[in-house]
Amino acid sequence: MRRGNEADEGRRPAPLETADDEVVRFTSDLIRIDTSNRGGGDCRERPAAEYVAERLADAGLEPRILESAPGRANVVARISGTDPSAPALLVHGHLDVVPADPADWTVHPFSGEVRDGLVWGRGAIDMKNTDAMVLALARDWARTGRAPRRDIVLAFTADEEDSAVHGADFLVRRHPDLFEGCTEGISESGAYTFHAAAPGGERVRLYPVGAGERGTAWLRLTARGTAGHGSKVNRDNAVSALAAAVARIDAHRWPVRLTPLTRAAITEVAAAMGVKVDLDAPEFDPERDLDALLERLGTASALLASTVRNSANPTMLDAGYKVNVIPGTASAGVDGRVLPGAEDEFRTTMDELTGDRVSWGYRHSSPALMAPVQSPTFAAMRAALLAHDPEAHVVPVCMSGGTDAKQFSELGIVGYGFSPLRLPPSLDYAALFHGVDERVPVDALRFGLRVLDRFLTTVE
Structure with missing residues (x-):
């Protein structure tokens, strides 16, 4: 008070x-x-x-x-x-x-x-x-x-x-x-100026307002094998098993998943950039066509590209204590981010990518979020920004982080x-x-x- x-x-x-x-x-x-x-x-x-x-x-x-x-x-x-x-x-x-x-x-x-x-x-x-x-x-x-x-x-x-x-x-x-x-x-x-170039070359001021976040999935991967001398043949090498799993995770291409928020974000950003798009058109296949659409949006695609899929990026490796000793365990850190409603797909995919030799678990997790964009609160945000920058375009986005x-x-x-x-x-x-x-x-x-x-x- x-x-x-x-x-x-x-x-x-x-x-x-x-x-x-x-x-x-x-x-x-x-x-x-x-x-x-x-x-x-x-x-x-x-x-x-x-x-x-x-x-x-x-x-x-x-x-x-x-x-x-x-x-x-x-x-x-x-x-x-x-x-x-x-x-x-x-x-x-x-x-x-x-x-x-x-x-x-x-x-x-x-x-x-x-x-x-x-x-x-x-x-x-x-x-x-x-x-x-x-x-x-x-x-x-x-x-x-x-x-x-x-x-x-x-x-x-x-x-x-x-x-x-x-x-x-x-x-x-x-x-x-x-x-x-x-x-x-x-x-x-959210609500900062993002300067983008439209296809015709004119500059467009976007103000992306965060209306959602991908969920956080920080993972720890662990491989166990047989410890031994580095000069000996070892088919149960924890480092090799971990490295293979990390390589599979890095190479994996996650499928496109368009949530209601990302659909609204793509539609409004495209309109601001003067790019025609109809995500509901029968001929539009997100898996086939989305990347080409993002390319047409030029630099504005940076507001969208990280939030149309789940992701998992290897970020840490930890194994061994001496070059001529094969360690019995090896571990890695992976920064995963998960779209709303895609949690089960993320877990199933990680099981497949890590395989039988590597176990994984959450070091830290938090939920994905979505907030309504057709709401009085969002309308008030838009009005406040336009009152002080009338030529701006206020667009909803999903944040890639948390x-x-x-x-x-x-x-x-x-x-x-x-x-x-x-x-x-x-x-x-x-x-x-x-x-x-x-x-x-x-x-x-x-x-x-x-x-x-x-x-x-x-x-x-």
């Missing part, structure tokens, strides 16, 4: 008058707090959580810092809406970031330096920028006396860049009451990827995401602030 605020006395500033400066400062400050998540519990979000909580408290809110383990802190606060009968909306963002090596960067990744109209550093895109937008907006509402119609639950989470066990998963299992009334949520990986929305879905919360940014053609969002020299334009932060403000104050 919001308490009284000294800013209510005297002249109230115009909406977003102060927030324009705060969103830049907060992004920079959060980047300077190193919350690198190296996995296996090696991360400390507490300093960032305290920073967030202090600024929410300054806005008259009552944030709660919730630790799942020493240093692994989350922050949750609720903003009261004007309509108590309306369902609540969750706005969540994570505080941890992936590691960064300063030797690879032009600017130190934890400097938060503002240079040439850009804020530089790890988290500038993923996703301390959005955390900063949410903080600045909450404070602006308090200063200006404005409020959303729906209750807004703010959640700043730990551990999204690993398994979420210390973050969203902990909150869902231990503190579900904090999300009472939430029916929908928004978070990262977010904390998977954990919050266990509470019945439908998740969307909506972290608005207007980016110039010179900045490739996908390359910046977890990339070197991550940075965000100051103008993009202020654009996102306005789009979020419009969406959160108008969504029904």
